[in-house]
Amino acid sequence: MFVTPAYAQAQGATGIETLWSFLPIILIFFVLYFLLFRPQQKKQREHQAMVDAVKRGDQVVTAGGIVGKVVKVGEEGRITVEIAPNVKVEVLRSTLADVLSKPIPADAGKGRGKDKDKTVPKAAEPEPAADDTQKANP
Numbered sequence: 001m002f003v004t005p006a007y008a009q010a011q012g013a014t015g016i017e018t019l020w021s022f023l024p025i026i027l028i029f030f031v032l033y034f035l036l037f038r039p040q041q042k043k044q045r046e047h048q049a050m051v052d053a054v055k056r057g058d059q060v061v062t063a064g065g066i067v068g069k070v071v072k073v074g075e076e077g078r079i080t081v082e083i084a085p086n087v088k089v090e091v092l093r094s095t096l097a098d099v100l101s102k103p104i105p106a107d108a109g110k111g112r113g114k115d116k117d118k119t120v121p122k123a124a125e126p127e128p129a130a131d132d133t134q135k136a137n138p
Contacts, residue, residue, distance in 0.1 A: 056071065059099070061098045071088055079093055
């Protein structure tokens with residue numbers, strides 16, 4: 001009365017059925033790799049190349065938000081950054097967040113008068129419409 005009948009279980013899953021049950025998990029790993037891991041690795045390589053290319057005169061931002069000009073590139077991954085006149089700070093290369101601008105040569109654009117020759121053209125005045133002309137000249 002309180003005992004349920006015990007039935008024989010079906011045979012175990014075959015190899016193909018097991019593969020089909022793991023297929024969604026495998027697909028999730030592929031999607032995660034192409035959407036998350038691969039772009040992150042690419043961004044990390046680009047950042048590393050940017051940090052390795054820092055040279056004297058570049059304007060940089062540290063991870064702490066300090067903006068300054070690179071004065072000296074030292075050994076062991078250290079650089080000296082001038083954050084204000086006569087205020088120099090030594091930071092690690094790995095703490096650089098971004099390179100803002102490349103140095104501009106001191107004589108670029110000076111003495112040649114390039115900027116003086118450039119003029120901004122005036123906007124063309126619109127011609128009055130035919131109706132406006134007739135109203136103005138009765």
